[in-house]
Amino acid sequence: MKRIALIGTGRMGVHHARTLVEEVSGVELVALCTPRSPRLGEVAAELGVPDTTRDPQSLAAREDLDGVVLTTPADTHVGLVEAFAAAGKHVFVEKPLATTLSGARSAEHATREAGVVLQVGFNRRFAESWTRARELVTAGAVGEVQRAHSLTRDPGPWRGDPDKVLQDTIFLQTLIHDFDVLNWLNPGAEPVSVHAVADALIRPDARDRGFLDTAVVLVRYSNGAIATAEASFSASYGYDLRAEVFGSGGMVQMGDPVATSARLFDASGLHGDTAGTDTSRYHDSFRRELQAFSDLVNGEDVDHADGADGVRAQLVATAAIRSVAEGRPVGVEEVGA
Numbered sequence: 001m002k003r004i005a006l007i008g009t010g011r012m013g014v015h016h017a018r019t020l021v022e023e024v025s026g027v028e029l030v031a032l033c034t035p036r037s038p039r040l041g042e043v044a045a046e047l048g049v050p051d052t053t054r055d056p057q058s059l060a061a062r063e064d065l066d067g068v069v070l071t072t073p074a075d076t077h078v079g080l081v082e083a084f085a086a087a088g089k090h091v092f093v094e095k096p097l098a099t100t101l102s103g104a105r106s107a108e109h110a111t112r113e114a115g116v117v118l119q120v121g122f123n124r125r126f127a128e129s130w131t132r133a134r135e136l137v138t139a140g141a142v143g144e145v146q147r148a149h150s151l152t153r154d155p156g157p158w159r160g161d162p163d164k165v166l167q168d169t170i171f172l173q174t175l176i177h178d179f180d181v182l183n184w185l186n187p188g189a190e191p192v193s194v195h196a197v198a199d200a201l202i203r204p205d206a207r208d209r210g211f212l213d214t215a216v217v218l219v220r221y222s223n224g225a226i227a228t229a230e231a232s233f234s235a236s237y238g239y240d241l242r243a244e245v246f247g248s249g250g251m252v253q254m255g256d257p258v259a260t261s262a263r264l265f266d267a268s269g270l271h272g273d274t275a276g277t278d279t280s281r282y283h284d285s286f287r288r289e290l291q292a293f294s295d296l297v298n299g300e301d302v303d304h305a306d307g308a309d310g311v312r313a314q315l316v317a318t319a320a321i322r323s324v325a326e327g328r329p330v331g332v333e334e335v336g337a
């Protein structure tokens with residue numbers, strides 16, 4: 001049994017820790033770490049995790065650890081990935097790999113040099129209909145890919161504070177999922193140019209402070225395919241993730257805004273439940289991606305988003321950010337050089 005630690009016991013960290021303990025085989029979660037949360041000891045006791053620490057570096061120094069799961073804020077990822085890679089530990093890092101392209105490249109390089117696993121938490125790849133769609137696309141079932149679309153609409157109403165949202169979060173943390181999906185569903189092709197339009201439509205009062213809550217991004221690929229991604233922080237009707245690939249021979253769709261196949265018909269019409277969030281609606285995708293990390297740590301060769309995939313998604317995000325800033329389509333080589 002391989003031994004792993006988890007760093008960052010916030011919303012995602014507690015979810016992943018519980019999933020690792022209760023539903024993932026092949027690894028044992030032996031330590032939890034977070035610098036500040038007062039609930040660290042409580043969470044560890046509840047999950048039966050034997051050790052806790054406030055110091056991530058002390059975990060990197062432990063010889064009895066094989067790997068680490070990083071569920072810390074995005075701007076801490078690169079430093080932690082590099083520290084654990086240097087210590088020879090396998091790394092699962094939540095998306096995004098980094099908040100800058102140079103950071104993403106540096107983290108990818110560090111893990112490659114160290115010869116350790118780097119898995120980026122692009123869990124949508126592990127959602128059932130996305131996994132099946134990729135199998136169909138790679139088997140040629142839709143023919144030549146001509147169009148792809150991916151969307152993320154978080155459940156509203158959005159109650160965040162625009163002044164506490166990191167700059168360009170809609171690209172770096174939300175649409176980064178869609179950029180990975182579009183790259184992954186167009187096998188063998190590379191993104192070549194990006195045109196993004198974004199605005200503060202939910203909180204127009206924060207527009208002049210650079211806040212963005214709504215975006216549409218057009219990505220041209222090296223095989224000629226035209227892809228689009230869109231995101232909103234606030235879908236009034238619930239949580240909505242979907243995608244579609246259209247090709248010369250057909251079309252495959254993924255996702256459903258409705259959480260259940262049950263439909264209620266009553267005097268006011270037809271109803272389908274759209275409630276839920278990422279960890280409830282897409283729990284199984286998180287379970288499968290963490291099982292993949294366990295399998296990788298145990299030496300198996302399983303499909304996953306690796307460091308190169310993290311960098312490729314970051315390239316699109318970086319070009320999108322520049323496209324909005326400059327109001328023009330941006331070539332990927334302009335940001336990638």
Ligand SMILES: NC(=O)c1ccc[n+]([C@@H]2O[C@H](COP(=O)([O-])OP(=O)(O)OC[C@H]3O[C@@H](n4cnc5c(N)ncnc54)[C@H](O)[C@@H]3O)[C@@H](O)[C@H]2O)c1
Pocket residue numbers: 007008009010011012013033034035036037056071072073074076094095096121122123173278
């Ligand atoms: N895959 C998905 O769909 C998905 C969904 C939500 C969040 N995420 C990602 O998960 C990560 C965490 O998000 P969250 O919503 O759980 O955040 P959060 O703020 O709830 O939790 C972050 C945790 O990290 C700890 N932390 C802060 N700075 C640290 C440091 N320097 N070293 C170690 N620990 C530190 C905090 O104390 C806290 O416990 C982010 O990268 C986010 O993008 C992914």
